[in-house]
Amino acid sequence: MVKSTPWVPGGKSTQNNNMARAAIGQITSTASMAHNLQQCRTVVQKAVAGGAKALFLPEASDYIGSSPDETKSLATPALQSPFVQGLMESAKQHSLPISVGIHEPSDNPTSSRIKNSLIWISAQGELVHRYQKLHLFDLEIDNGPKMRESDVIEPGNAIEAPHPSP
Numbered sequence: 001m002v003k004s005t006p007w008v009p010g011g012k013s014t015q016n017n018n019m020a021r022a023a024i025g026q027i028t029s030t031a032s033m034a035h036n037l038q039q040c041r042t043v044v045q046k047a048v049a050g051g052a053k054a055l056f057l058p059e060a061s062d063y064i065g066s067s068p069d070e071t072k073s074l075a076t077p078a079l080q081s082p083f084v085q086g087l088m089e090s091a092k093q094h095s096l097p098i099s100v101g102i103h104e105p106s107d108n109p110t111s112s113r114i115k116n117s118l119i120w121i122s123a124q125g126e127l128v129h130r131y132q133k134l135h136l137f138d139l140e141i142d143n144g145p146k147m148r149e150s151d152v153i154e155p156g157n158a159i160e161a162p163h164p165s166p
Helices: 033-049 068-074 082-094
Strands: 022-024 054-056 098-105 114-121 127-132 138-140 146-148
Touching: 022 033, 033 054, 033 082, 082 098, 082 114
Parallel strands: 022 054, 054 098
Antiparallel strands: 098 114, 114 127, 138 146
16 A cells, blocks of 8 residues: 655645545456455455555456456456455445456457456445546567457447546
8 A cells, every 4th residue: 555645845745634545456466356356355454454545456456367268258247247246345344445457248249359447346335437448558569579458358439537536
């Protein structure tokens, strides 16, 4: 968890005890959603112990597949995902809003790609906001690496308005 102190001109900092604290969590995602959920629950507990009012978890916290086929096969609708359900329970239990990146199946039944979504789980444990990643990471270097997120992930089509947070 990162605790920041506001900077003011002249290099002096002030401490405002009324500032909301946000926790930034980092995990090492694997192909096991159960393992990743356990890692996230540990981060939730640390965030709560540190007085955080919101927790921000990384993109693809639910899983990282070992291949494009595995990545696609693991995609589950958010409300049916044991990973998301587990985080919803944790958010409600600790009254802690959670922002987390997940994978979801495409809404287009003919698409062979999946969605990379950022969801907001309220302190009441409800999924209340969703953003689908727009700008995908595609890299092709002549005689070098080729990494094309767009081969597996379909881009979103809208820039969402900011969602209020504590």
